Amino acid sequence: EVQLVQSGAEVKKPGESLKISCKGSGYRFTSYWIAWVRQMPGKGLEWMGIIYPGDSDTRYSPSFQGQVTISADKSISTAYLQWSSLKASDTAMYYCARHGGAARPLDYWGQGTLVTLSS
Amino acid sequence: SYLLTQPPSVSVAPGKTARITCGGYNIGSKGVHWYQQKPGQAPLLVIYYDSDRPSGIPERFSGSNSGNTATLTVSRVEAGDEADYYCQVWDSSSDHQVVFGGGTKLTVL
Numbered sequence: 001e002v003q004l005v006q007s008g009a010e011v012k013k014p015g016e017s018l019k020i021s022c023k024g025s026g027y028r029f030t031s032y033w034i035a036w037v038r039q040m041p042g043k044g045l046e047w048m049g050i051i052y053p054g055d056s057d058t059r060y061s062p063s064f065q066g067q068v069t070i071s072a073d074k075s076i077s078t079a080y081l082q083w084s085s086l087k088a089s090d091t092a093m094y095y096c097a098r099h100g101g102a103a104r105p106l107d108y109w110g111q112g113t114l115v116t117l118s119s
Numbered sequence: 120s121y122l123l124t125q126p127p128s129v130s131v132a133p134g135k136t137a138r139i140t141c142g143g144y145n146i147g148s149k150g151v152h153w154y155q156q157k158p159g160q161a162p163l164l165v166i167y168y169d170s171d172r173p174s175g176i177p178e179r180f181s182g183s184n185s186g187n188t189a190t191l192t193v194s195r196v197e198a199g200d201e202a203d204y205y206c207q208v209w210d211s212s213s214d215h216q217v218v219f220g221g222g223t224k225l226t227v228l
Contacts, residue, residue, distance in 0.1 A: 035217060037162075045154075045162065045205050047217035061216055062120070095161055099217070103209040105152040105167040106217070112161050 002026040004034075004096055004110035011116045012086050019082035020113045022096030029077035030054035033099040035106055036070060036081045040092045050099055051079055091117045121210040123220035130226045131196050139223045141189040141206030149208045151189040153182060156222075157202045165204075166191060193225070201227045 007021040022034060036048040049060040053072040060070070072079040079096060094113045097106035124142040131137040141151060153166040165176050169184040179194045193200055206220040 037219075044203075044222040045156075045207075045219040047219060050217070059215060097162075103150045103211070105164050106154075106162075106207070107164050107167070107173070109161040109163070 002098065002108045004098060004108055006094075006096060006110040006113045009114040009116070011118055014086055014088055014117055014119060016086050017082070017084050018086055018115065019080050020094060020115070022079045022081075022110050024077045024079070024098065027098070030074050033101050034072065034079040035097045035099040036068075036079075037095045037097060037106075038064075038092050039095065039112075045095075048081070048094075052101075053077075053079065086115075086117055088117045088119075090115060120216075121208065121212065121218050123206055123208065123218055125204075125206060125220040125223045127221070128224045128226060130228055131193075132228045133196055133198060135196055137193040137196050137200070137225055139191045139193075139204050139206075139225065141191070141220050142187055143189075143208065144187060146187055146189050146208065147185045149184075151182065151184050152207045153180075153191045154205045154207065155200075155202045156205065162205065196225075196227055198227050201225055 003025045005023045030053050033050045033052050035050045038046045048064045049070050051058045051070045051072050053074045069082045096110040098108040150168045154162040155165045156162040166182040170182040181192045183190050203222045205222045210218045
């Protein structure tokens, strides 16, 4: 059974750093892209970027380039999304999803990680 | 960048048919995927490549895509179908990225 399990909810202060994770199981982790998707409170889905754990090839949405870093550790089947300096506007739910690449769908999703910024 | 336009809301009575549209320039030349998101849950793939259903998705969910409009059709709507629905394509232009529509709230009256 394919599963993506994300790390737990976080409460942080503006300016702090953060790294959240997404662990894949039930499939060959290195053969599929992992996408990260943001959902701000009451809003729609926004694609942030993707990584191919097989060779760490990474692509970013122009909207998120330079704002976050996507990485992966294939030895433990885990992808990461990190911020070096959080902003209040980063408050959102963040989902990871398995992506077959290019025009293929996002066929399995993690349960989401809620990131809340509070001063 | 490529834009996808969805109506913010669609309402339908139980047992009737709901149609949710997704507009985009020449979208008929792209593969469209649809996701269902219920409150407090992660999105769920319900239609892929315009009209294919993943295992476990009821036959009541179907899709079509032609010209500048893709459509998700939910037949014999049930109360449990009430959710937000998002269309998605791959933008193969210079950006090479996943693009989502703004989402449509399906309300079952």
